[in-house]
Amino acid sequence: MKAPLVYTNVVVRNWQPWVKLGVHEITNPMGFFSRVKLDYPVSLGDYRFPSNPDEPMVLHLVHVPTLPAGAGLDQRTAWRTARALLYTKTFDDFEQRIRDELGRMLGPGGFDASRDIRAITVNRWGHGYAYGQNSLFDEERDPAVNVVAQRKVGRLSIAGSDAAWSAYAHAAIDEAHRAVAEVGS
Numbered sequence: 001m002k003a004p005l006v007y008t009n010v011v012v013r014n015w016q017p018w019v020k021l022g023v024h025e026i027t028n029p030m031g032f033f034s035r036v037k038l039d040y041p042v043s044l045g046d047y048r049f050p051s052n053p054d055e056p057m058v059l060h061l062v063h064v065p066t067l068p069a070g071a072g073l074d075q076r077t078a079w080r081t082a083r084a085l086l087y088t089k090t091f092d093d094f095e096q097r098i099r100d101e102l103g104r105m106l107g108p109g110g111f112d113a114s115r116d117i118r119a120i121t122v123n124r125w126g127h128g129y130a131y132g133q134n135s136l137f138d139e140e141r142d143p144a145v146n147v148v149a150q151r152k153v154g155r156l157s158i159a160g161s162d163a164a165w166s167a168y169a170h171a172a173i174d175e176a177h178r179a180v181a182e183v184g185s
Helices: 016-021 075-086 091-109 145-150 169-184
Strands: 002-012 025-027 035-038 057-063 117-130
Touching: 002 075, 002 091, 016 091, 035 091, 057 091, 075 117, 091 117, 145 169
Parallel strands: none
Antiparallel strands: 002 057, 002 117, 025 035, 035 057
């Protein structure tokens, strides 16, 4: 079972409002986008990240579809339901939320969505993060449960974060190590 997740990138004509407000990331726990930040300063080959606030910049926005508190569902059912709701959202739904929230967050710094937004991409992952055991809702998991996720299929060994019931890279690396050893045996 995986949690749904949405990563959105918004290209803006400059990042002066961020400088004027003195921020590089905004945590917005009650908003549609829980995290809004300037993209990572990465340079590769001939590409150089924007270092001047007058240059265009990519903003990274994160939306984690959830259900209202008190919905009375276990986590897995809640994620299934949130995933189904995510798939009903249109690009226009996301664009309206982007323009509204960025306007309210960055407007005091001079941001104007109609003038400053140059491009938007919305990346929806209905299956974003692997489900990890939650001691509040789950009984102690039998270690044998992982065996199903790690079972070889013919000469193929299964790896990845799902086989470890973990969403993180270190777990996927550990599973890859295990799977390679299985293939060699």
